Amino acid sequence: MLKRLVDNDIILNRQNPKHEQIKRWFLESRDVNILIDLAKKYPIIVKECIVNRPLLIEAINADIERLNAQLNQEELNERQKDIEYWIPLRKELEELRHKAVKK
Numbered sequence: 128m129l130k131r132l133v134d135n136d137i138i139l140n141r142q143n144p145k146h147e148q149i150k151r152w153f154l155e156s157r158d159v160n161i162l163i164d165l166a167k168k169y170p171i172i173v174k175e176c177i178v179n180r181p182l183l184i185e186a187i188n189a190d191i192e193r194l195n196a197q198l199n200q201e202e203l204n205e206r207q208k209d210i211e212y213w214i215p216l217r218k219e220l221e222e223l224r225h226k227a228v229k230k
Contacts, residue, residue, distance in 0.1 A: 130157045136151075137161060153165060153166075153176040159195050159198065160191075163191070166183065185197060
């Protein structure tokens with residue numbers, strides 16, 4: 128879903144994007160080709176964003192294979208963080224459900 132939103136924002140605003148929009152594209156885009164194209168078009172801004180998203184180095188180098196691998200790893204890491212975030216919340220909800228059933 129996020130990928131679609133970012134891609135759509137790029138399509139709608141590519142003619143005259145603001146600096147902050149371009150930074151957001153670099154930080155959120157999950158498309159190899161888009162990231163490489165953006166890196167070519169906005170070399171100064173991509174360098175600003177490397178601190179927060181080191182895989183952008185591969186976009187600058189136009190290394191499709193490495194960039195794709197790092198994007199996949201980034202996605203796996205985010206999914207794992209999401210799972211870890213929900214574990215205690217699910218446990219709490221389960222406990223609340225059991226308490227409600229006992230009443």
